[in-house]
Amino acid sequence: MNAEGAVQRVETVSRISVVIADDHPVVRAGMRALLSQDEAFEIVAESSTVPDTLRAVAQHQPSVLVLDLTMADRTSLPSIPDLLAASPGTRILILTMQEDPAFARAALRIGAAGYLLKEAATEELVGAARQVANGATYLQPAMGARLAIADAAAPGADADATLTARELQILSLLALGHTNQEIARRLHVSIRTVESHRARIRDKLGTETRAELTAAARERGLLG
Incomplete structure (x- = not known):
């Protein structure tokens, strides 16, 4: 037994x-x-x-x-x-x-x-x-x-490899139209933290406007 x-x-x-x-x-x-x-x-x-x-x-x-x-x-x-x-x-x-x-x-x-x-x-x-x-x-x-x-056809397509998981997450939320304040509340972080991540995303990808962020997120498959 x-x-x-x-x-x-x-x-x-x-x-x-x-x-x-x-x-x-x-x-x-x-x-x-x-x-x-x-x-x-x-x-x-x-x-x-x-x-x-x-x-x-x-x-x-x-x-x-x-x-x-x-x-x-x-x-x-x-x-x-x-x-x-x-x-x-x-x-x-x-x-x-x-x-x-x-x-x-x-x-x-x-x-x-x-x-x-x-x-x-x-x-x-x-x-x-x-x-x-x-x-x-x-x-x-x-x-x-x-x-x-796809990688062979576009060797530069993996530029987002330099983005961290958190930066990819914030990029997708920004592209979906969320404000820094909304992202901070959703991720339980400070607005300053979101701003820092956004600055790093901008520096890495060369994005400035919301349209550029949306295009960058779409290229990386972050938008359904």
Whole structure:
């Protein structure tokens, strides 16, 4: 009896807890069905908006967050650092319809652990979730090829490598029209901190106007 109990405890500990975040119930149901086929996964919560996802991640501290890039007409990219701050042990796997390599590049640089297109979910979701849960980075092979081609065609396109995750986050929020004060409140930092980050972004990218910031953010896949 004790041996059986020990086995059960080991199985419980070894399971991979997952939060699914997508604003389409049918898509969430599909992801749930795919992951539930593997007994290693335990779906602990689902969400359909960025705020709900932040709450679910903070509450459940999942091993993996399967995250759509756009929910309720709002890009989730700027929230990746907040999601990681709420649950540092969570690995974020992006599952999206966005085929532009810029989105994959931006997501991985801002803290995501994997990037997978929804069209390949049936074949690759379980393996991708396992891989990121084990600490590795997953990039769908087809997307990796597109990324390599894009980088080869535009060698200077990775200039945003000099931007930190926080700077990428602030750049996206500025491009979405948020003021310094609004960003400070949202990120729980001082206005002076936001101003300092904005100055560094301006120096690194040579942006001055809101239009230039928006263009820079769009080039880096930070706007849905």
